[in-house]
Amino acid sequence: ETGVTQTPRHLVMGMTNKKSLKCEQHLGHNAMYWYKQSAKKPLELMFVYSLEERVENNSVPSRFSPECPNSSHLFLHLHTLQPEDSALYLCASSQQHGTEAFFGQGTRLTVV
C-alpha cells in the first residue's frame, strides 16, 4: 500500500457508542493531522502530531481523543458524540509540520 489509508470509510454510530478511526501513512512522514470537514465549510484542523508528540489541539471537545502510537499510525477515539459531529474526517501526513500534506480518503461519520 502507498499513501495515506483511513479506515473505516463509512461509520454510523449512536450517541452512546465508542468507536475509533484509524489512519496509516506509508510515506515516511514525521507529521500527522486530523481534520474535520462539514458541508460548505473549510477544513477545520483538529489535531497535529509531529514526531509522535501532539503539537496542536484546536479547542476540540474532549469527546474526541487522538492517539499517535508511532510515526506511521494515528487514531481518533470517539465517544458520546453529538449529531452535529457528523462530518467527513480526514487524516493527512506531511514530511514536516507545515509542509504540503497528503490526505487519506476520509471517514464519513454519521451520528444518529
Add this chain to the structure above:
Amino acid sequence: EDQVTQSPEALRLQEGESSSLNCSYTVSGLRGLFWYRQDPGKGPEFLFTLYSAGEEKEKERLKATLTKKESFLHITAPKPEDSATYLCVVTGTASKLTFGTGTRLQVTL
C-alpha cells in the same frame, strides 16, 4: 492571522473554455502555497507547491502561478473530468496550514 480567500466560489465552464481561479492570501513569512483538488466525499489530492513570487508549475491542463499577494490556477481547455473543488492552502512561519473555502468547478459538455 493568516488568511486565504478564493474566488469565484463556483464556476461553470463548457468543455474547452479556459479560465482561471484566484487565491488571495495574507500570511506571515510565506513558506509555501499549495493547490489541491477535491472530489465529493473524498480527501483532497495534492497538485502543486509554489514557494516564491514568480514561480510557476504545470500539470496537464493546469498551471499555477504565484505573486506576493495571490495565486492563480489556470485551466486550459478543461474537460468534464476536471470538475471538482480546488483548494488553496498557505503555510507561513507559524507552520500552520490555512485553507481557503475552495472553488467548485463544473465543466459541461
